[in-house]
Amino acid sequence: xxxxxVRSKKIYAQGTPERPFDLRFTLPDGLILAGTLVFLVGVxxxxxxxxxxxxxxxxxxxxxxxxxxxxxxxxxxxxxAFYVGIVRKDDVTPWFRRGTYVVFGSMVLQALSGFxxxxxxxxxxxxxxxxxxxxxxxxxxxxxxxxxxxxxxxSMGSYIWGFFLMVGIIVRCFGTGPVx
Amino acid sequence: xxxxxxxxxxxxxxxxxxxxxxxxxxxxxxxxHLLAWSIGLTMYFLGTLSxxxxxxxxxxxxxxxxxxxxxxxxxxxxxxxxxxxLVRRGNISRNFQMALILVGIMTLPWVMFATPMNxxxxxxxxxxxxxFKAECxxxxxxxxxxxxxxxxxxxxxxxxxxxxSPIMNAWGTIALVGxxxxxxxxxxxxxIMRDRMVGNLFIxxxxxxxxxxxxxxxxxxxxxxxxxxxxxxxxxxxxxxxxSSAKDDLQKSVEAKRQARVAxxx
Numbered sequence: 001x002x003x004x005x006v007r008s009k010k011i012y013a014q015g016t017p018e019r020p021f022d023l024r025f026t027l028p029d030g031l032i033l034a035g036t037l038v039f040l041v042g043v044x045x046x047x048x049x050x051x052x053x054x055x056x057x058x059x060x061x062x063x064x065x066x067x068x069x070x071x072x073x074x075x076x077x078x079x080x081a082f083y084v085g086i087v088r089k090d091d092v093t094p095w096f097r098r099g100t101y102v103v104f105g106s107m108v109l110q111a112l113s114g115f116x117x118x119x120x121x122x123x124x125x126x127x128x129x130x131x132x133x134x135x136x137x138x139x140x141x142x143x144x145x146x147x148x149x150x151x152x153x154x155s156m157g158s159y160i161w162g163f164f165l166m167v168g169i170i171v172r173c174f175g176t177g178p179v180x
Numbered sequence: 181x182x183x184x185x186x187x188x189x190x191x192x193x194x195x196x197x198x199x200x201x202x203x204x205x206x207x208x209x210x211x212x213h214l215l216a217w218s219i220g221l222t223m224y225f226l227g228t229l230s231x232x233x234x235x236x237x238x239x240x241x242x243x244x245x246x247x248x249x250x251x252x253x254x255x256x257x258x259x260x261x262x263x264x265x266l267v268r269r270g271n272i273s274r275n276f277q278m279a280l281i282l283v284g285i286m287t288l289p290w291v292m293f294a295t296p297m298n299x300x301x302x303x304x305x306x307x308x309x310x311x312f313k314a315e316c317x318x319x320x321x322x323x324x325x326x327x328x329x330x331x332x333x334x335x336x337x338x339x340x341x342x343x344x345s346p347i348m349n350a351w352g353t354i355a356l357v358g359x360x361x362x363x364x365x366x367x368x369x370x371x372i373m374r375d376r377m378v379g380n381l382f383i384x385x386x387x388x389x390x391x392x393x394x395x396x397x398x399x400x401x402x403x404x405x406x407x408x409x410x411x412x413x414x415x416x417x418x419x420x421x422x423x424s425s426a427k428d429d430l431q432k433s434v435e436a437k438r439q440a441r442v443a444x445x446x
Contacts, residue, residue: 146274158271158275
């Protein structure tokens, strides 16, 4: 037990304390960011070709695919948070925190595409879809705030909360988004 | 003045004074549980005030506030204060707080701007607990027929903001009432601070009354809502005053017990 505890500290060593909002990248969060950008560009290129120049249709496809991407990322991060925080009883690592910022950024993009569609005259299937969408976007920042200001450590529980709520709200978004 | 109006006005006055006292206490001693209770009591006050206003005039704003405060937020915020007081481990209390804020941010504009309200269902002096939702019967083929129109036109709460009401109320009531009963039990077991024990029991009963009357509304009997609201506010207020005034007794109790142990040992 002591040996695995020492091993976990080596793998997830915090090292020199980092400021939460420092602009830097390491391999894991770099991969998350790169993956997100590749997905975004891929969807845009593919859908632009299919949409015949209609920016509304491109946005609609982007919104659709990004919602599935967001759900996948939220589930993956939730699982990772559970593993690091509950199983290994370790604290939040800087790369996990930066990965959370990437997921939050993708949800901001998702919300912006939704608002752009509404500005172009689009209407969601149910009016509460807008509020669920806002909830999806805001679910992470509140818990990021709790974690970066937490004096009691470890504090991975905040991200378990945040990603759990995000998954639930995204699922509700699926049910209220499409026009029947 | 009708009895429902009298109870609404009384509840408004009591919660207004209570809110001011707790808020003043928070200003003097800025603890998170006092802030959460201040917010919860402010919503209790706004809810009962909206009820008084709606007795005389129709207002979508006040109806939205009445529902959002009363059915969604009050119990949860009062319970949050108790969670801050009793749950000290890790960041659990703060995480609960953030979830509560998130639900509040989502549901407030939902109630105010995206929930259709049927103004025709209102009339002066109406019992809001009766007319707030439509009365429906289920047909043999599973469809529903509206028997009496309500301000919320939908027969079912599924897919509407009303879906959150039982969740928020259950969470808040369990936290507030459960926390008060737990505290009272602790004081009873340690045989200290009798006033605090009794005060917590008042808070527990005061928290149960509005929850119980709210549950009866869900089951189709709104008779006790106004009474539960008024009595709940008064009892929680009394309990809070008893608990607050017992603060200095702790040291005396502990010292008395220490002296009794010394005397028994000597």
